[in-house]
Amino acid sequence: MLFDPYLHLRGLSARDLDDLAFFGVTGALGPCDDGVVPATAAALRRDLDAQVGPRLAALRRAGLRGFAAVGLHPRRIPARGLEALLHDLPDWLGRRNVAAIGEVGLDEVTPREELLLSRQLELAASLRLPVLLTASWRARLKITRRLIAMVREAELPPERVLIARADPGAVRMIRACGHCAALSLSARDGAVDEAVRLVRALGPEGIALASDAGEGGGDLLALPRAADRLRKAGLSLAVVKRVCRENALDWLGVGSGAVASAGARGRRPAG
Structure with a gap:
């Protein structure tokens, strides 16, 4: 019974989801990402509606316990209408099975990105929601340190913060700060073997494994x-x-029993 905490729902077909259920994935979290192009306020609103509506429904039809994370990505900040989006964001966060804010974070670390992240961290604190953070591939270690500093400034409970696509070299730092590091199993060739080596070397505490599938060459x-x-x-x-289910569910604050019961209703893929 596996739980995937980083699944890009927009790129997955019904057959893909059936295959996940067949191979033992009983639940998944689908975060908002940077796939909205062009990133107008209207397009982002449509994407948020799809994330909490049809995409979650598709997970349920495949027999998976599905959750969504909702947020405004640093690479898709609209030129107009940002304040209205932030004002309305709690409406999407209040929808059924929306379990976290995300993915949010920093890309080029501009003042506008930091302001947007700060506002969403404040929202997470006020609504008592977990947060899924992401850092740009560029200068990932440096940006991860900045993310952790901003989380500390927002006074979020450290255990409710997950850093997705965590740099393997940052795992010790992320765990030392009380956060969960999600390792992307599709980040590069050999990512699965690299994750196995890290878990063997460091132990399972504060590590979650995630497919990162549904975009690009995700496995x-x-x-x-x-x-x-x-x-x-x-x-x-x-x-x-621990690393394939429990740590991610603990971060979300979701009991494993509900995910297991959903997975028991999974369907075999069509022939």
């Missing part, structure tokens, strides 16, 4: 594959459960 079945590699590497079933 749809990376999470089941990683769970299998972990077991073949001699790691216990308890460790596999």
Whole structure:
């Protein structure tokens, strides 16, 4: 019973979701991302509606317990209408099965990006929601440090913060600050084996494995594959459960029982 905390729902077909359920993924979190082009306020509103509506419904039809994370991405800040979007964001966050704010973060670390992130961190604190953060591929370690500093300034509970696509070299720092580091299993060639080595070296605390599938060359079945590699590497079933399900659910504040019961209703993919 696996839970994928970083799945790009817009790029997945019904057959893809059926395959996930067949291979043991019982639940997933789909965050908003940078896929809205052009990033007008109207287009972002349509995307937010799709995220909390049809995309979540597709997960349920496949027998997965689906959750959404909703937020405004730093690479898609509209030229007009940002204040109105921020004002209305709690309406989307209040929808059923919207469990977190995200993905939010920093890309070029401009003052406008930092202001947008600060406003969304304040919203997370006031609504007591977990946050999914992301850092640009450029200068990832430096940007991750800035993200952590801004979380501290916002006085968010550290355990309610997950940093997606975490740089392997930043995992120790992220965990030391009380946050969860989500390792992308599709980040590069050999990412699954790299994740297995990290879990063996550091232990399972504060690490969540995520497929990062649904955009680009993401590996749809990376999470089941990683769970299998972990077991073949001699790691216990308890460790596999921690990094492939429990740590992500603890961050979300969701009980594993609900995800397991949803997965029991999963369907086999069509032949």
